[in-house]
Amino acid sequence: MAHFRTLDNLEQEIGDVRGKVALVRVDLNLPMADGEATDLTRVRAVAPTILELADAGAKVLLLAHFGRPKGQRHSTMSTSVVQGDVEKVLGREVMYISEVSGPVVEQSLGIIQDGGIGLLENTRFWPGEEANDATFAQGIAANGDFYVNDAFSAAHRAHASTEGLAHLLPAFAGRAMQAELEALDKALGSPQQPVAAVVGGAKVSTKLDVLENLSGKVQHLIIGGGMANTFLAARGVDVGKSLCEHDLAAKVSTIMDAADAAGCTVHLPYDVVVAREFAANPPSLRTCNVHEVSADEMILDVGPQATEALADVLKTCRTLVWNGPLGAFETPPFDAATIALARTAAALTEEGSLISVAGGGDTVAALAHAGVTQDFSYVSTAGGAFLEWMEGKELPGVAALSR
Numbered sequence: 001m002a003h004f005r006t007l008d009n010l011e012q013e014i015g016d017v018r019g020k021v022a023l024v025r026v027d028l029n030l031p032m033a034d035g036e037a038t039d040l041t042r043v044r045a046v047a048p049t050i051l052e053l054a055d056a057g058a059k060v061l062l063l064a065h066f067g068r069p070k071g072q073r074h075s076t077m078s079t080s081v082v083q084g085d086v087e088k089v090l091g092r093e094v095m096y097i098s099e100v101s102g103p104v105v106e107q108s109l110g111i112i113q114d115g116g117i118g119l120l121e122n123t124r125f126w127p128g129e130e131a132n133d134a135t136f137a138q139g140i141a142a143n144g145d146f147y148v149n150d151a152f153s154a155a156h157r158a159h160a161s162t163e164g165l166a167h168l169l170p171a172f173a174g175r176a177m178q179a180e181l182e183a184l185d186k187a188l189g190s191p192q193q194p195v196a197a198v199v200g201g202a203k204v205s206t207k208l209d210v211l212e213n214l215s216g217k218v219q220h221l222i223i224g225g226g227m228a229n230t231f232l233a234a235r236g237v238d239v240g241k242s243l244c245e246h247d248l249a250a251k252v253s254t255i256m257d258a259a260d261a262a263g264c265t266v267h268l269p270y271d272v273v274v275a276r277e278f279a280a281n282p283p284s285l286r287t288c289n290v291h292e293v294s295a296d297e298m299i300l301d302v303g304p305q306a307t308e309a310l311a312d313v314l315k316t317c318r319t320l321v322w323n324g325p326l327g328a329f330e331t332p333p334f335d336a337a338t339i340a341l342a343r344t345a346a347a348l349t350e351e352g353s354l355i356s357v358a359g360g361g362d363t364v365a366a367l368a369h370a371g372v373t374q375d376f377s378y379v380s381t382a383g384g385a386f387l388e389w390m391e392g393k394e395l396p397g398v399a400a401l402s403r
C-alpha cells in the first residue's frame with residue numbers, strides 16, 4: 001500500500017496543533033427527504049476525526065459538497081441545512097460560515113475558539129471546486145494551516161477540496177479515510193489468499209471493468225444477479241425475460257479467458273429461482289436448473305444448491321470482497337441467496353477465518369437487510385469511489401495523500 005500520513009503523524013510534521021486551523025474534507029452529502037436528512041451515517045463516520053482534532057485544540061473548518069449545485073448558490077443545497085445534524089452527532093456547537101475563503105472565513109476564525117468547529121459553505125457553489133482551479137484552492141488554503149481528508153467517498157474526484165488542497169498544505173488522512181484504506185488494502189492490496197470476489201447486482205456493463213481487474217487478482221470469482229444472467233446468456237443459456245445485457249457476449253468471453261489464464265475459477269449459478277412476474281412471492285415462483293428457464297420467465301435469484309456450493313467455496317477462502325446482491329433482494333423471496341451467503345461470510349468472519357470487505361449502495365442495504373453489517377470486517381459506504389477502487393484505478397484524492 002502507498003504510504004500516507006495520518007493524524008498519528010500530525011505532531012511530528014507540524015508540532016502542537018493548538019490554535020492551528022485544520023481544513024477537514026468530510027462527506028456531508030446526506031440522503032434527504034422533504035428537506036430533512038434521513039440517515040446520519042456519514043456524519044457519524046467523520047465524527048472521530050473532527051473530535052480528535054478539536055480536542056487537541058485545533059480550530060476545525062469542515063469542507064464538504066452537498067448535492068449538485070453546478071457552481072451556483074442554491075439555498076436548498078447550503079451546508080447550513082445539515083448544520084444541526086452535524087451538531088447533534090458531534091454533541092458540540094458548530095458555526096456555519098457562508099463562504100469557503102476570503103474575509104468572512106478569516107473573521108469567523110477570529111470568533112472560533114481553540115477547539116471550536118466551523119462548517120464552510122458547499123464547495124460546489126463555486127465552479128473552481130469541480131474544475132480543481134488553483135486560484136480557488138489557494139483561496140481556501142490561505143485560511144488553513146493543514147489539510148485532512150476524511151472523505152474516501154469523494155476521493156475518485158480530482159476536485160479542489162479533495163485533491164488540490166493536498167498539494168498546497170501539509171496533508172493527512174483522517175481516521176475514516178485511514179480505516180477505509182487499510183480495509184481495502186487487506187481485501188485486494190495485499191490480501192491473505194485464497195481470495196473470493198462476489199460480483200452481482202444490476203449495473204452489468206458498468207461493472208465489467210471490475211470483473212476484468214478482479215479476474216487477475218482473485219482465485220474465485222462468484223457471479224450473481226443480473227451479471228450472472230449476462231454471463232449465462234453469453235454461454236448460450238436461454239435466460240428468458242431475465243435482466244440481461246445480450247450484446248456483451250464478446251466482452252464476457254474476454255473476461256472468462258483472462259480468468260482462465262490467471263487461474264481464477266468463475267462460479268456461475270447452476271440452479272436459479274425464477275418467476276413469470278416480478279412481485280413478492282408470486283404464484284409462478286419456482287426453482288430450476290439454469291437450462292430449464294422458459295421464455296416467459298425471469299431469473300431473480302441464485303438457487304439454493306448453488307448457494308450452498310458458494311458457501312463451501314467461502315469456507316476455503318481467507319479473504320472476501322463483495323459488490324452487488326446475488327438476487328433482487330428487495331422483493332421476497334429473492335433475497336434468500338444474498339442473505340444465506342452473507343450470513344455464511346459473517347459467521348466465517350466471526351470465527352476469524354475470513355476477512356470480509358463489501359461495498360456498493362445496494363450491497364450495503366442488502367447486508368443490512370441480512371443483519372450482518374456489524375459482522376463483516378469492513379463495509380464501505382463509498383459507492384462510486386469503492387467501485388473505482390474495485391476496478392483497480394488510482395483514486396486522485398488518495399494519490400494526493402501518498403508520499
Ligand code: ADP
Nearest residue numbers: 201202203225226299300327328360361362363
Ligand atoms: P450496488 O449498488 O451494490 O453496486 P447494483 O446497483 O449494481 O448494486 O445492483 C443492485 C440491484 O440489482 C438491486 O436493486 C437488485 O434488486 C438488482 N438485482 C439483483 N439481481 C437481480 C436479478 N436477477 N434480476 C433483476 N434485478 C436484480
Ligand code: MG
Nearest residue numbers: 360361362363
Ligand atoms: Mg446500486
